[in-house]
Amino acid sequence: MKVRTRFAPSPTGYLHIGSLRTCLYNYLFARHHEGTFILRVEDTDQTRFVEGAVENLLKVLAVFDMLPDEGPVLPANLQKPLDRDLTDLTDKGDKGPYVQSKRTELYQEYAKKLIDTGHAYYCFCSPEDLDKMRTEQESAKLAPMYDRRCLKLSPEESQAKLAAGGSYVIRLKMPRDRKIEFVDAVRGKVSFMGNQIDDQVLIKSDGLPTYHLANVVDDHFMDITHVLRAEEWLASTPKHLVMFEAFGWTAPEYAHLPLILNADKSKLSKRQNDVSVESYLDKGYSKEALINFVVMMGWHPGKGSEQEVFNMENLIAQFSLEGVHKAGAVFNPEKLDWLNHTWQKIKYFQKLDHEALKLNSSVKIDVSKNFDHAYQFENNDTTNKFQKIRAEILAELSGLNNHPQMQTDSEKLFRALLVNEEKILQNPAQTWELIAYLFEDSKLNPALLQNPKMGVDSHEKALESLKFANEIVNELTENSDLNEIKEAFMAKIKAAGRKNGEILWPLRAALTRQEFSIGAFESLWVLGKAESAKRLAEIIK
């Protein structure tokens, strides 16, 4: 049988990190088995409808390249948010509609069938009645459960109440005399006593179904073969199974996924963590890092594998339900940061490899185990061309393509980008903040010039060092490259019998005016001779 999985979120605004993982596992499982991945929108709760949520969901899935094979499709040129009735949504696939609010009659019809066969019943209790019942049960230390008072109604009584037009719900009549057992693909055999499970509401008083009914009916009519969903659904699976049985349908295989947890091991929540996928995307986390991060919380390829970095292709090839864990996983932001950095490097060096090879097919590329690549060209000219390309890629990555600085002095910007490469790759979204001090005047805190560890323990000594440095700067040209600058300084410092730090520390501070920054040579190179001399002169006077 062909595998069919579904991701069935309710459109309540943003995409939750946990939902992203559920979606991913369903997607991977379907792809691995060359099956079909379906998206179903579970919007049966009118009160929770959020404008724009469906559009947003589809957009985010597109970002992650996980658009469904079957499911709702956005109109080609959507101008305004979709209306509540979602009539503008079209369907891809022949088992639709894939939005539950458009399938109301179907659920009504099948709820009635359950009543006709004695598996469900009308209930006319008001919310107040139920509240009262529950508080009484709780104070009597009893498990809160519907007491079935409406089940005692005769068919005639029920019909009379219906005819009177009062509001009602339809409840599932759980079999109380037996065990409900099933085999969960990740947990093995699980069983529940029927008498522990409440008579779940199937149709609400507004005529719409609850999750439980809609879920069963849709999974059946959409021919879902495998349901991969979060562990929180485990306890309601017997309700679903009872319905499948009552309808005479074959239930899908269930796999209940471990929860993603807060640091205190409770279910991941927005009170304790940022849980919105969109917000991580906005903060500059890449889709590759997010996927890689989320997949590892709850799944491992097994076989003693020590692989940590996975792309979609690897995952599709390796994913299996046997590798899914039973226990929950604490959300660890540091690992996400590491993965983001790693993926940033991978993608960056992939681009560089491509460009390097284009420039010179015999370029020597050294790959280190931490994903860095080093390039060696045969001549300086090619190296310089390559550096330019490298800087352009960094600018693009940082979103600085259209920055004003690009117009006024792109060469300087490029130099600044090149010397900050490692840090940019950690968080490209913050590149400008990182390098702004090279383009804007800032006031120097004189204390910064001193550093006793470097032998600079007074302002006078610092000034003396700066004068020494200034003379070397004067001998540079505007075109001196990083190496020439470095060599000039090293030679003079050595010749004068001075220590590196004694000169370079005050120089760096004077040029950058920052506590932490790029080095003195890099600063000189980026700023250029004129700007450097000017910054020095301001201090030496």
Added chain:
RNA sequence: GGAGAUAUCGUCUAGUGGUUAGGACGACAGGUUUUCAUCCUGUAAACCGGAGUUCGAUUCUCCGUAUCUCUACCA
């Protein structure tokens, strides 16, 4: 209260009836360096407890314990 699930370094996890219980993140220390970072090297860090089965249990069974989830006309 009831039901169910789960349990290996701080975290994500590998693994096994006999192993120096492996890797990654993080932490720490040292090295490189003109600062932060990077980079390199190294260190610390775990089988929830108790019985049973067994020559031998972290691994299998049972019982505890702890934690989590569910217990809505939400999903």
